[in-house]
Amino acid sequence: MSLQDFVSPPKFDEYSERFKDFFRMQRTEDGVLLVEAHTLGGPIQLSVQNHRALGQMLKTIGSDPENEVLILTGSGDEFMMRSDPEGFALEEADMEYWAYEYAYKDGRINVSSLVNDLEIPTIGLMNGPGFHSEIVLMCDITLAADDATIFDLHYDIGSVPADGIHNAFQELLGVKRAAYALLTGEAITPQKALEWGMVNEVLPRDQLIERARKIAGHIMSQPRTTRRLTTQIVRRPWKQRIVNDLDGGFGIQMFGHVAKKKAIHRDDHIKSTVDYVREGRKNNFD
Helix, strand or coil: CCCCCCCCCCCHHHHHHHCCCCEEEEECCCCEEEEEECECCECEEECHHHHHHHHHHHHHHHCCCCCCEEEEECCCCCCEEEECCCCCHHHHHCHHHHHHHHHHHHHHHHHHHHHHHCCCCEEEEECCCECCCHHHHCCCEEEEECCCCECCCHHHHCCCCCCCHHHHHHHHHCHHHHHHHHHHCCCECHHHHHHHCCCCEEECHHHHHHHHHHHHHHHCCCCHHHHHHHHHHHCHHHHHHHHHHHHHHHHHHHHHHHHHCCCCCCHHHHHHHHHHHHCCCCCCCC
C-alpha cells in the first residue's frame, strides 16, 4: 500500500453550489455537464468577478473525473451585451493593478483553461447576440441560436482586440476576414457564421440545449479513453494558436490600457457602443 493517498477530486454537489451565483449546473448520471452562465439569472453582464469565476469554474470541472462532456452556454435571449454597472470599479480605482491581476492573468487563464485544462469534449452554445464569443467559439463544437449575432466590441470601445477574441476570429475566419471584423465591429449573422465555419449548426434558441444533449449522447457512445483522446486531436490547432498568440496579444492589449490610463468598461459606454447590433446594423459607422 502506498504511503500516501490520492488528493480527493472536487465534488459536483460542492462546486455547483459554490459557483451558483455565476453558473447554473446540471449533470446527467453518465457525466454530461450543462453549465449556463448568468448574471442574476439573466444574460451575462461582464464584470471582473464573473471574468475570474470562468477560469476558476473551468479548472474545477476539469479536475472532476466524473465529468465526461461539457455543454457551455449563456442565459436568456442574449449571450453578453452589457457590463455590470459596478463590475469594473477595480479598473477605475487602480488601472495598473487591474490590468495585470484581473485582466491579463485571469483572461489568459480563461482561454487556456478551456483548451488545456479540460480533457473532455466541449459543446458551446451561442444562445443570443453578444461579445466575448470566443468562450463558445473555441469549444470543440459550437451551435448558435438563429438570432445570435457575433461581433467584437473592443476596437469600438477603445481597446486592442487581443484578449482571446483575436485567437478565435483569426483561427476561424482567416487573416482578412478577421482583420475586417476586429477593426470594424462587423455584426456577423448566425447564417454568415455558419457559412464561414465559425459555428457548426444554427437552430431556434429553444432547441439549442436539446440538440447539444443529442450530440453529447453520440459522443458518449464511444469508450471514455477514445472520446478523451479524440478531443486532444481535434483541439490541437487551438492549443497551437494560443501558444503562439495569446500571451503576447493580451500583453499588447493591457499596455494599451495602461498607456492611455482610461477605464473603458462602464455599462453606459458599452451599451451605447453595441446598440447597432440590437438595431440590426452591420457596424457603427455606416
